[in-house]
Amino acid sequence: MSSPQATLPDDQPEHRYNAALADRIETAWQDRWDADGTYETPNPVGPLSEGFAEVADAKKLFVMDMFPYPSGAGLHVGHPLGYIATDVFARYKRMTGFNVLHTMGYDAYGLPAEQHAVATGQHPLINTEANIATMRRQLRRLGLGHDPRRSVSTTDREFLEFTQRIFLRIFNSWYDPTAVNRLGGPGRARPISELLESYRTGGRRSADGRPWAELSEQEQRSLIDAQRLVYVADVPVNWCPGLGTIVANEEVTADGRSDRGNFPVFKRNMRQWLMRITAYADRLVDDLDLVSWPEPVRLMQRNWIGRSVGARVRFTTAAGDIEVFTTRPDTLFGATFMVLSPEHPMVDALTAESQKSAVDAYRSAAASKTDIDRQDEGRAKTGVALGASATNPVNGEQIPIWIADYVLMGYGTGAIMAVPSGDQRDFEFARQFGLPIVATIAPPQAWFDTQGVEPSLDTAAWKQAYTGDGPVVQSQNTTLVLDGMNKAEAVAATITWLQQHGHGAATVQTKLRDWLFSRQRYWGEPFPIVYDDYGPVALPDAMLPVDLPETDQFAPRSFDANDSASEPERPLDRLAEWKHVTLDLGDGSGARALVRETNVMPQWAGSCTYYLRYIDPTHVESLSVEENQRYWMGENGVDLYVGGVEHAVLHLLYSRFWHKVLFDLEEVHTPEPFGRLFNQGYIQAPAFTDQRGIYVEASEVTEHGGQFMHDGQPVKREFGKIGKSLKNMVSPDEMYQAYGADTLRLYEMSMGPLEQSKPWDTRAVSGSLRLLQRIWRVVVDETSGEVRVTDAQPTTPDLRALHSTIAGVRDSMDALRLNTPIARITELTNHLTSTYPAGAPSVLAEPLVLMVAPFAPHLAEELWMRLGHTQSLVREPFPILDPSMLVSDTVAVPVQINGKLRTVLTVAAGSTGAQLEAAALADERVSSALVGRTIKKVVVVPGKMVNLVVG
Ligand code: ANZ
Secondary structure (H helix, E strand, O other): OOOOOOOOOOOOOOOOOOHHHHHHHHHHHHHHHHHHOOOOOOOOOOOOOOOHHHHOOOEEEEEEEOOOOOOOOOOOOOOHHHHHHHHHHHHHHHHOOEEEEEOOOEOOOOHHHHHHHHHHOOOHHHHHHHHHHHHHHHHHOOOOOOOHHHOOEOOOHHHHHHHHHHHHHHHOEEEEEEEEOOOOOEEEEEEHHHHHHHHHOOOOOOOOOOOHHHOOHHHHHHHHHOOEOEEEEEEEEEEEOOOOEEEOHHHEOOOOEEOOOOOEOEEEEEEEEEEOHHHHHHHHHHHHHHOEOOHHHHHHHHHHHOEEEEEEEEEEEOOEEEEEEEOOHHHHHHOOEEEEOOOOOOHHHHOOHHHHHHHHHHHHHHHOOOHHHHHOOOOOOOOEEEEEEEEOOOOOOEEEEEEOOOOOOOOOOOEEEEOOOOOHHHHHHHHHHOOOOOOOEOOOHHHHHHHOOOOOOOHHHOOOOOOOOOOEOOOEOOOOEOOOOOHHHHHHHHHHHHHHOOOEEEEEEEOOOOEEOOEOOOOOOEOOEEEEOOEEEEOOHHHOOOOOOOOOOOOOOOOOOOOOOOOOOOHHHHOHHHHEEEEEOOOOOOEEEEEEOOOEOOOOOOOOOHHHHHHOOOOOOOOOOHHHHHHHHOOOOEOEEEEOHHHOOOHHHHHHHHHHHHHHOOOOOOOOOEOEEEEOOOEEEEEEEOOOOOEEOHHHOEEEOOEEEEOOEEOEEEEEEOOOOOOOOOOHHHHHHHOOHHHHHHHHHHOOOOOOOEEOOHHHHHHHHHHHHHHHHHHEOOOOOOEOOEOOOOOHHHHHHHHHHHHHHHHHHHOOOOOHHHHHHHHHHHHHHHHOOOOOEHHHHHHHHHHHOOOOHHHHHHHHHHOOOOOOOOOOOOOOOOHHHHOOOEEEEEEEEOOEEEEEEEEEOOOOHHHHHHHHHHOHHHHHHHOOOOEEEEEEEOOOEEEEEEO
16 A cells, blocks of 8 residues: 555645645644643642632543553554544533543653663663653644643653652551451551551560560561561562563463563562552452443453452471462362472471472472463373371371472462362372372262263272262261262351361452562662661652662663573662662661662553642652642542553552552542543554565555555455554554644544444545545635635524534543544534535534534634634533434324325425325335325325325
8 A cells, every 4th residue: 555645636726625734734723722821721729720710610520541651663543542532532521611631641661661772772761752752742743632731751750759659658558457448348558657556565466476575676677577568578470581570470471471572481489579469459359349441351350350269278297387278178078188389488398308309300390380381281290299298187187298380389378288089180180190089079970971980989980070069978077077068068167167176267369469569670760768787678758769870781681581590680789889878867877878779660660640640740749739639530530541451450450559558548539540441442454464474564565456466466465453563554644744633533533433443544544634624615715715604594404403413422422432423523514515515604614613623623723713713612612402403304104005004204304294295196106006096085194194095
């Protein structure tokens, strides 16, 4: 497809709306909007409050697009889809009386910017700033009505300070599951000072019962630090040697690779910072009921959090108790062995001397496997016996303890009671190693039939585990009798017994893990943390921000992507002068030598609470100005949040978590940050492959009689994501040049429902240009450039056409069905151009201009000005519907001959009896039925029916 050209015939009328004219109009209006501060939105108080008095009575609306990262490649035409939609919506809302906050900032730290910097050798700051400049230019040219004063970047010093302050709020908190939260439910974050106080005054004691005063300073610090909402721990992490950093679970793809860069990811134990998101698991699930979000996103969050109800059961061993998590405590009598994850902390203590080398070898083999490989169901089971045993609490039997890689350290307790008769993985393991299999539920006849074996509780003949329901068998001791119960009854009875006998308790397990919060990279927010001899210490707010130190050694050390034994190296560790500091933290200890944290925060930190920065972009004294925040967040938080569904569990989960912590700390006042979420679809573009299957430059492909050709060779067309890899990049710049921004905006909104994915078609863009040309002609004479509207009074059909358009446009806007208003506007335009070829009444042209304004704001402003208005139309009231004008224009009238239905006429409402009779007789089906017959009588009920009596 050849690239679009602004080739227009020379004989075009001088004042026709075309790309060149659009360019002049658009750039002029963009300059004027900037100069007039048209999109500046006042806050109730503070530095941005000028002009608030004028909107004080208006309702507020906070519209947000998902925080973009400033990519080096610039925008393609797929990116602005959501941005245009929110802009159309925001413009409509402004015209219906809302005070609208809409802006766009930049999520500028993180891997994409850094990977780009590493690839080009240029410092990420230089790149980032250049990319932001490019994106700002491209977005400004699109005519988005953003408040430029609020367009922050996460790399701004004030923003950095804000992020570090929030980190410290979380660090200085702990989760009290027994406290009542602001919604009246259980669990709330509380200041760590209250925890300290409770230890000091004896309300709490250490795990071994010693009072606070008897603990050493190190013990006191560790006790408190372990309970913080941000803490350091030795945990299994996703080590990605190819990136040189660990990544969060959420950043690992379904096939066990990094979502950035697509490198293999390995499980390893490492000391890392974690955020205790698991404390909020229940509230993160339950509060999904409070938001108006697409159901698939809510479902994805529920599944990601993954609540399972079951029990923890303690088994005693020579080296201490081992706790397992099970969803099937009813099967305890069938637990014939125990399996620990190879990373389980008790493995060393339990391993017999003779098994040491086998255990070590198995553990290092497991370390080089990804979680996904380890969970692969079809794999042959492997494992090593530790040479130790545990006591099964229900029958006192000694069962052997094994390690196997199918048990993951990151779930439950990292240890299981293996019940081979009831769990397929355990079944395969037992068969592999000749371990006993004891049935605890009698399977039904039908199950044996499908196996093709005789029904029997002797499991020797079984071909697989039985996971279904049925009567419990072989399960009793002197105090617990499960035999005869069904599964659910036996689960409940066992849990009660375990609790009574001190062997375990009911528990809810979630798949969600605490959020791994440190990265061994350069381009991220430094932690506001230093270390003294006892551990991490928070810097006081007055020492913020901790700036990222300057260096040209920003590239991380990355490793062979498969080298799972490699160790991360933090770039900030190379900066000894920055790392080692002498500071007086103001805590009474005086100036002392301290060591800075050299990890940086992950990609997602900056996007967690950026809406607070939009509200108060320059404020640093606290997290936000309460009055402004209460005003903009209102009852439900951000009123409309638009972005891609790919953020369903990463950004949206982290963001909700931080928000809830801040809610508990009374820093924010809505339980959820984003009241309404909308996921826009993707724009896909044609991509072409040659006979070898290699992508060719889409812009060089031509079409000949339905055949696509490149370089004289036929090529195949497909539709895919727009971008460099499919060689089908279409940039908005090309569109601005060939058509203008208003046409691009109108085209993207007219492509179809916003939530659907749809193919880009450059050739179809000219259809949108033609509509704008027709609207232009309603107001402006193309030849003379004169305004051609008249003072004529509109007719009833005119008013009907106008008000049915107003109704259609207004109805669709709130539901974000943004393609339908365009169809209505087209109908009205057609009505006006056909009814008034020489110039339409201005009372019709003006509302047309106002209605197209959200879609094509520059064209609308220009026409509005030419219609004699001196003020921008941005806050002009949107046309108001007169419902009395909505009477349906036509009615259906049945025509009968001798009582038999012959046809149904569609006639103008209000047609007279004579008109109906004439219309009936003119109908072909009626006239053919009348051939050779005479009409004796005509009965007409206007608006209802026509009956012909014939002989
Ligand atoms: C005994 C048992 C008997 C189990 C039985 C199942 C069936 P969900 O539903 O996903 O929560 N499990 C527990 N921790 C594990 C870990 N770290 N790695 C691998 N498997 C683990 O699964 C919970 C079940 O998965 C638990 O219940 C446990 O096996 C296993 F007839 O315990 B079950």
